[in-house]
Amino acid sequence: MFMTVVGALNVGFLQTLKLFLVTLIGALPLGLVVSFGSMSRFAPLRWLTRTFVWIIRGTPLMLQLLILFYIPGYVLESGSPWPGGESGRFMASAVAFIINYACYFSEIYRGGIQGVPVGQLEAGLVLGMTRGQIFFRVTLLQMIKRIVPPMSNEIITLVKDTSLARIISLQEVIWAGYSFLKGSHGYAGLLWPIFFTGVYYLLFNGFLTLLFGWVEKKLSYFR
């Protein structure tokens, strides 16, 4: 029985992991684009971006998932744009997560970029450096150093937030654990698999905590 449950939970966790990774791959660069928008010198773009970020950060991700997954099917003549089955649920989840997390990341990036004193840029300019050289050789690492602690918090939150995709029945690890309560693989009424899903989160987040701790330590040689 144990192996059956663990096998099913592994399959679920693979889906969790996939959503996590796809969200990172999409949201890390998109967040940078959004942060540039929110710092634009062109006021309309700046306010549009900031309003969008405000809406996304001010409403629950669960609501965004529901809206993105179900509403297009009601309003579009062509019906739901999402393919049927698990792949459609995954696509909708990934899009919602990427948009949501890009907005959170953008605020962190903005803090990191604006947190580097303007004197660093000016010192580089006075020394005859180009803006590109100043960015890559001087300010980038200082931004990364500032960004790592808040990013690690956000990314650990993302690991746990992936479970929200269950609201549109994405078959992630908690979905898999819960299925043994209702009946699955010939078992029903099993309570412990639900608890056991927690072990997956704990181990994975433990690993991420160590990883980010290592990165922070690597960057601690300067202030």
Next chain:
Amino acid sequence: MSVLEVRNIEKHFGNIQVLNDISFSLEKGQAIAIIGSSGSGKTTLLRCLNLLERPDGGQIAVDGQVIFDAADLTTQRESEIRRKRLHFGLVFQNFNLFPQYTALRNVMLARELLAQEQEGFKANKRAILQEIRAGAEDLLTQVGLQDRMDNYPHQLSGGQQQRVAIARALALRPDILCFDEPTSALDPELTGEVLRVIRSLAERNTTMIIVTHEMAFARDVADRIIFMDEGYIVEEGPALEVINHPQKERTKQFLTNFSNQ
């Protein structure tokens, strides 16, 4: 011929006129001190010379060549401004060292980047980098930091950081080295070591513009003194004259207030 000629520089921010008709010249090997109360436009003037700010009017000429003319857009091309900045060095009030590099790397970085743009860099990379390194070590020794080359800025005192910043500026061999209140951010007991370094530069006839509130230092080290007030040059003359026998009422007031503090 003067190494620097500043003619009729004007600068305003919004409605505030910060620099009015600023003109002066500087001979090679001379040091000029600029004094004046806070807000009188001293920093803005240095920033204009280093082309961190763009003057609204006037000209800047180095070695007889106009490097900036507010009325002539061809002197303001972004691509050339970078090279023109190299005529000047600037030591900031708050050092602005690069925190992720050691003292030595701070001094070497800009020269390395410039060397990479030169023809034949690839072929002689080793020798060139070695030479830049040796030059940086010499400069750090000159400012008394031979034992601190491998320290990061946060491991250094304010006075030591400012001396690294001076070495970093010297590394590019600017024609004119500018200081913006180099000791104002320092604890009183640390100002001496920085002033000593600047004094030794003056003794070697480094061409300098020094904005400072250290009146005795300005009198002893500078050849000439400019007193600024509300964006105007009120008085200019030989250092001893201006400090000991100021001509203008405003200068007298400023100096009296100063010595009473």
